[in-house]
Amino acid sequence: MERAGESEIGRAYALARELGEWASGVIAGSMADARGWLKGAGVEWVTEADVAIERHVRQRLRAAFPDHRVAGEEDGSSGPDGASAVWAIDPVDGTNNFAHGVGWCAFSLGLVIEGEPVLGVIEDPFRQVAYHARRGHGAFADDRPIRVRAPGDLRGEIVLTELDGQTPWDGLTRLVAGSGQAGSITRIMGSTAMSMAHVARGAAVAAVFGAFDPLDSAAGLCLLHEAGAVTMGRDGVRAPMPRGSLIAASAPVAERLRSMLADTGPSPVGRGSP
Numbered sequence: 723m724e725r726a727g728e729s730e731i732g733r734a735y736a737l738a739r740e741l742g743e744w745a746s747g748v749i750a751g752s753m754a755d756a757r758g759w760l761k762g763a764g765v766e767w768v769t770e771a772d773v774a775i776e777r778h779v780r781q782r783l784r785a786a787f788p789d790h791r792v793a794g795e796e797d798g799s800s801g802p803d804g805a806s807a808v809w810a811i812d813p814v815d816g817t818n819n820f821a822h823g824v825g826w827c828a829f830s831l832g833l834v835i836e837g838e839p840v841l842g843v844i845e846d847p848f849r850q851v852a853y854h855a856r857r858g859h860g861a862f863a864d865d866r867p868i869r870v871r872a873p874g875d876l877r878g879e880i881v882l883t884e885l886d887g888q889t890p891w892d893g894l895t896r897l898v899a900g901s902g903q904a905g906s907i908t909r910i911m912g913s914t915a916m917s918m919a920h921v922a923r924g925a926a927v928a929a930v931f932g933a934f935d936p937l938d939s940a941a942g943l944c945l946l947h948e949a950g951a952v953t954m955g956r957d958g959v960r961a962p963m964p965r966g967s968l969i970a971a972s973a974p975v976a977e978r979l980r981s982m983l984a985d986t987g988p989s990p991v992g993r994g995s996p
Contacts (some may be wrong), residue, residue, distance in 0.1 A: 730787075731833070731840050737786055738831050738843045742852055745775045745829040746845035748993045749814060753848075758821045765888050767821040772796050775813035779831065780996055783809050790833075793937060810940040816913030822882045830915040832940030838962050842941030844919045853919040853945055861948035862924050870951045872972035877905030879927040881979070882917040885908060891932030893956070893983045900982035907942040917940030921970055922949035929973035932956070936963035946970045956983050 748771055758769035776794045782803065783792050787809075791801035794811040809831065814820050816827030825848035833841040844853040853868075855861040861868050873879060881901050883894065898908045906927070911917055914931065921929045922945045929946075936943060944964060946953060952973045955964040958980050969976045969983075 727835060731835070731856065734833055735789065735841045735854075735975055738833070738841055739852070739854060741779050741782060742829055742831060742843040742845040742854070745779065745813065745831075745850070746847040748775055749820065749827065749845075750847040750850075753820055753823060753825065754791050756823070757824070758817070765818075767963070768796060768812065768819045769817060769821055771820070772813045772817055775829065776811055779811050779813065783811075786963065792862060795938070808937065808940075809832065809833050810937050812915060812938060812941075815915040816911075824912070826911055827918060828915040828919070829911050830939070830941045832942070832944055834937065834940050834963070839944035839947065841942045842944035844915045844941050844945060846916065846919070853922065855922075855945040855948035857944065857948070859948070861945050863919075863923050868949050870921060870946070870949050870972050871924040871927055872974060873927060875904065876901065876927065876978065878973070879880045879906040881906055882907045882911060882921060882926045882929045883908055883988060884912070884917065884931055886933030886935075893932050897930055897932075897979070900979075904978070914939055915942050918970065919945055921951065922946050924949075928975050928979055929968065930970075930983070931968045932983075934964065934966060934968040936968075937940050939968075943970075952976050954980065956980065 752771045756769050758767045767780050776796045780792050790807040791805040792809045793799045812830040814827050815830045820827040829845040833840050840857040842855050853863050901908045917929045918925045951970045952960055953970045954960045956967045969979050
C-alpha cells in the first residue's frame, strides 16, 4: 500500500525538478553580471538572482500547493501557520562565492512533511549536475544513482565543513587537527548544499557543520539519507533533522568524527554558508 501522501510527494518532486532546472539556468546565466548588495552591516551578500529566483519559485509552489508553507532565505515564511508540509528554498546557496565570480554555489529546494525531509533538489549550475532525491526512491546525480562511501579509515579522505557565517564554530580547530592526525584533510568550500551533495555522491567522506539550521538544508538532508548516510548532532543522537550541528557520513565514519568533537558544543542554530 502507498504511504500516505506519496502521490502528492511525487507531484511535488516533479515540480521541484522543473524549478531546479530553471533556477540553474538563471544562476549560470547571470554570474558574469551579478549585481548585489550587502545585507545590513554584515558581510553576507544578496543578489538580484537570489531575489528573482526565490520570488518565482515561491509563487509556483504557493500556486501548486496552497496548503503548504514556504520558507525562503530572502523573504522569510509564507503560507498557513501550522502546516504539516514546509518547503525550504535557498535560491543561491553560497551567494558570496556567486557574487565574486566563484563558481561554487547551488540552488537548493527541499520539502519537509511532519518533520521529515521527503524530497530534495540541489542544482550545481556550473558543472550542470542535478542532485535529487525522494524518500524511499534513492539519490541521484542526474540519472546516476549515488551513495556515500564507507572507508575503513580516514586516511586520504576529505571532510567538508563550513564556517558559522564568517566566523569559526566551537570545535572547528579540533576537527581540523583530528582529521589531520587521522590522515585526512578538511575543506571549507563556501556552500553547505554543495558540501552535502558531494558527500552524498561519495566525493568527500563526511560533512561536519558546527552551526546548522536543518530547515535551511532540508534538500541536502534528504539527499544524504537516500544516499545511505546517517545524520546526527555532536551529541551523537541520530535524527532526520539534527538541530544546531550536523555530522553526516556512513555510520562508522560519523562515529569516528563525533569522538573527535567530544566536549564541544553546538551553536544554537547556525547560519551556515553565506
